[in-house]
Amino acid sequence: MKETIEQLDRKMEALLQNAKLQMEKGNKAAGLRARRISLDIEPLLKQFRKQSLAASQVKE
Secondary structure, eight states: OHHHHHHHHHHHHHHHHHHHHHHHHOOHHHHHHHHHHHHHHHHHHHHHHHHHHHHHOOOO
8 A cells, every 4th residue: 555655646746746837837748747647646546445445444
């Protein structure tokens, strides 16, 4: 789970950096990179949800 969170952290940082470049400077290439990164984040979020659920289940 730690690796997944680290990957999400890196992707989110890159997403925000590129989105800000698009917003502040009209950088179209940065907007494209941000959109591509958002597609990479989706499967990582699903993976995190699975891992988080498994870690929270109480074993009897």
